[in-house]
Amino acid sequence: MNDINEETPAASFVPGGRRRHRRAKQGGNGMRRAMVLAMAVPVVSVALTGPSAFAADKGIGTTAKDTTADQATGLDADDQQMVTNLETRVLDQRLGSDVSGVVLDAESDATLWGHNAATALMPASNVKLATSTAALTVLGPDHRFTTKVVYGHGTLTLIGGGDRTLTTADLAELAKTAVAGLKAAGLTSVKVAVDDSLFPEPTLANGWNTGYYPDSVSPVRALVVDGHLVDDTSLDAGQVFAKQLLTDGITVAGDVTRATASRTDVPVARHTSAPLSDIVHTMLKTSDNNIAETLLRMTALGAGRPATFDGGTEVVRQVLSTRYGVSLANFEMYDGSGLSRADRIPAATLAEILELLTQPRYASTLGSILDGLPVSGEAGSTLGPEWGRFDDANSKCAVGKVHAKTGTLTGAIALSGLTQGKDGKWKVFSFIENNSTANPNDIKDAMDGLAATVNGCWA
Structure with missing residues (x-):
């Protein structure tokens, strides 16, 4: 890490006196x-x-x-x-x-x-x-973050919802549900894409340097699995999801790609996180x-x-x-x-x-x-x-x-x-x-x- 930046000049006061707030105290x-x-x-x-x-x-x-x-x-x-x-x-x-x-x-x-x-x-x-x-x-x-899977034009798209606690087991459940739908429709092969457009392209914060990646923190994206410390957590999660599909008997055509889901895509499966608390x-x-940085972005979105x-x-x-x-x-x-x-x-x-x-x-x-x-x-x-x-x-x-x-x-x-x-x-x-x-x-x-x-x- 870099040496500490020059300190901001300090103000001269500290909270003083026996009282810090003038509000009238209610009894007890x-x-x-x-x-x-x-x-x-x-x-x-x-x-x-x-x-x-x-x-x-x-x-x-x-x-x-x-x-x-x-x-x-x-x-x-x-x-x-x-x-x-x-x-x-x-x-x-x-x-x-x-x-x-x-x-x-x-x-x-x-x-x-x-x-x-x-x-x-x-x-x-x-x-x-x-x-x-x-x-x-x-x-x-009580807020929960939602990860979705949608289908359209031969592609299953995994959509990140800012859940930094998503696990391989969660993706396995999503894959199982998706596979059931595919097989019911007579489909045995599919492409896989990831949609992490909820967050913009990752940038460095003021005071960060590239040496932080990926051990101290990963580039902040809306999709990640098992807290993996990798440069592209979204594609990594998509690859884990694709492996689960293969395990369940679905052929995955080509590499996992990044895409933005269409509004006409059909909802296939969804996973909700534990409560925010x-x-x-x-x-x-x-x-x-990584959780802290994801929460910062989800808080921003929640406030518009x-x-x-x-x-x-x-x-x-x-x-x-x-x-x-x-x-x-x-x-x-x-x-x-x-x-x-x-x-x-x-x-x-x-x-x-x-x-x-x-x-x-x-x-x-x-x-x-x-x-x-x-x-x-x-x-x-x-x-x-x-x-x-x-x-x-x-x-x-x-x-x-x-x-x-x-x-x-x-x-x-x-x-x-x-x-x-x-x-x-x-x-x-x-x-x-x-x-x-x-x-x-x-x-x-x-x-x-x-x-x-x-x-x-x-x-």
């Missing part, structure tokens, strides 16, 4: 929010709603240091100890000097601690939090770049925009700012996965997005985001032991207690999520570092330690 709102988290996280089912408490009253002109000092006298003993420890541990040499962080109290709407919280840094895969929020809001958690869950647990990087990121911005009141100050997003080295998001903004997960009114829409956050020590997720996370003397006490999205690029590591503090209250946190020269594993250990500090187990 904080308690209800705490109950939502307490009930939801253990069973992997969560709630969310309401404009972010971070959306207003941000204390412009206040520095991170000033904010912490001003609040210190209002903190209880546990929070004061956490703040004191964070002030020291954020200076860990492994994290380098370009570090941004913030901790919020989900119940009281208080900003407990901030360190360069409004500084826009490269967030890596933490971008997927914004992508997920927009996708679930625009499309709905399940797909988001999988995408976040494993930090799947072109299925492009620009169309998708425009919708993300509108959803965050207009629907949820999230501040976009210093926010720069150019893709859906966070692979772009031009992406810049402050820790404060990531915390705003995550704070939505603590609000009950958004539960039915955004719940799968909290469900999908990797859990410290969870095998099979990006916070699992196979990635060396939460396994050192300082952070292993937090295994099973931190729910957070990871982010890793050359020159950028991030960790943003939620944990229940020593006082039993839920905290929202975000930490980002750029440009540290330490070993990436050492950087992650230091960042896991910050999360353990917020949890309070590393006191």
Whole structure:
């Protein structure tokens, strides 16, 4: 990967004061929010709603240091100890000097601690939090993606519908249905084409380079099977489909080609994906770049925009700012996965997005985001032991207690999520570092330690 781009000049403020939002609090709102988290996280089912408490009253002109000092006298003993420890541990040499962080109290709407919280840094895969929020809001958690097969003029055409979770087994079922129809019509030979015209021809996002293909991400197309990392996922899927036809006794004439299905073609078979909520869950647990980029395009289409990087990121911005009141100050997003080295998001903004997960009114829409956050020590997720996370003397006490999205690029590591503090209250946190020269594993250990500090187990 390329070296990190020059950093965007940072604004001088962090969210300051004991209140981040001037809205009148309804009786028991904080308690209800705490109950939502307490009930939801253990069973992997969560709630969310309401404009972010971070959306207003941000204390412009206040520095991170000033904010912490001003609040210190209002903190209880546990929070004061956490703040004191964070002030020291954020200076860990492994994290380098370009570090941004913030901790919020989900119940009281208080900003407990901030360190360069409004500084826009490269967030890596933490971008997927914004992508997920927009996708679930625009499309709905129950939305499903449809892959179709149509027949016309001697050709079966496989039509991509933006399902990045399509499998060989799914194509086998589509082929079986298609073969039954062909044989009923007395046909034993057919041509095969693929139609991926739902998305325009793939391009590179601002901040991408061709070295990403196909291992980090494939060129974004509307048709893919088994998540294959190949340059042309559509033709690859068509070839898998053709093999299934051969297995079922149909001769495939010629090579698989790309074509646009005709409106007069006859529908033959269709497959619908799992609901979007399940797909988001999988995408976040494993930090799947390809799913994220496909969701960005499908979100754009769902909002009536072109299925492009620009169309998708425009919708993300509108959803965050207009629907949820999230501040976009210093926010720069150019893709859906966070692979772009031009992406810049402050820790404060990531915390705003995550704070939505603590609000009950958004539960039915955004719940799968909290469900999908990797859990410290969870095998099979990006916070699992196979990635060396939460396994050192300082952070292993937090295994099973931190729910957070990871982010890793050359020159950028991030960790943003939620944990229940020593006082039993839920905290929202975000930490980002750029440009540290330490070993990436050492950087992650230091960042896991910050999360353990917020949890309070590393006191």
